[in-house]
């Protein structure tokens with residue numbers, strides 16, 4: 001994630017913090033200080049927030065350790081102001097495994113809250129007359145926070161943990177794609193309902209509205225991701241790559257690029273050296289903006305992007321698409337393994353067209 005910094009590494013998983021999270025700490029401290037509570041109150045607020053987020057990290061480690069048990073790599077956890085995100089290399093596809101991974105996070109908070117409760121019980125037994133419910137102290141607040149985390153995360157709004165539990169349960173009775181669509185619709189419906197309720201009652205809570213928005217977007221994204229995976233299942237890069245394309249030599253100018261752009265439908269052009277090796281990619285966007293800045297006689301090598309990521313024809317299409325989406329190049333070169341010769345280009349438009357054709361043919365086969 002951009003704008004995040006490594007805090008420490010625990011058991012092979014990096015714990016990172018997003019820059020906006022530090023702003024939250026500053027805000028809490030500043031707020032306490034400005035309300036005339038003094039430095040010690042501000043420090044206490046920071047200590048409590050830090051402990052709260054330590055519980056968030058432990059919650060994420062619950063997911064991480066459960067995922068590892070199924071052989072899934074878990075490179076990092078990132079702390080955001082709205083909570084933590086554990087990055088799993090992939091989601092477990094077996095419903096029972098997803099269920100365990102989803103439940104393991106909130107389970108950690110149940111254990112923390114229970115431990116604090118037990119601690120209070122022992123204290124009360126040793127000191128008759130002690131009533132922790134009236135104390136309002138640090139640990140009591142921490143127990144309430146952990147109970148809140150359990151309740152909040154188990155709201156069945158995909159992609160929250162509760163939504164994942166729901167998807168896993170659905171997937172036991174229907175195919176994975178349909179289960180995801182159902183869980184995502186329920187998540188989006190709940191988010192809409194809460195947002196509409198707030199608007200009707202004119203009780204706009206900015207943080208809650210932000211969470212609704214986040215859930216709505218994330219549910220849609222995850223459903224689209226699964227739909228893409230389902231559509232590209234058993235497909236390879238060679239099934240969807242562009243093989244009829246134009247390239248530019250390293251001594252080409254922007255004028256040559258414009259000529260290619262205007263004579264065909266291709267938008268991004270690989271720049272190849274004299275041995276056919278990939279040097280970079282001239283994108284339509286870069287070409288147009290450089291044209292105004294540098295003029296048509298500027299060499300393309302000054303404008304091209306390095307685009308170091310490449311793929312091979314035999315690679316799983318959905319895996320290559322994830323890499324394409326993560327890179328800042330609109331087209332990914334498909335290289336012949338061994339020789340490194342450029343065989344094709346993988347672009348989002350071409351994959352989209354391939355999938356449409358694929359879907360139409362499936363429909364034809366289904367109706368005949």
Ligand SMILES: [Zn+2]
Nearest residue numbers: 105106153161
């Ligand atoms: Zn969780």
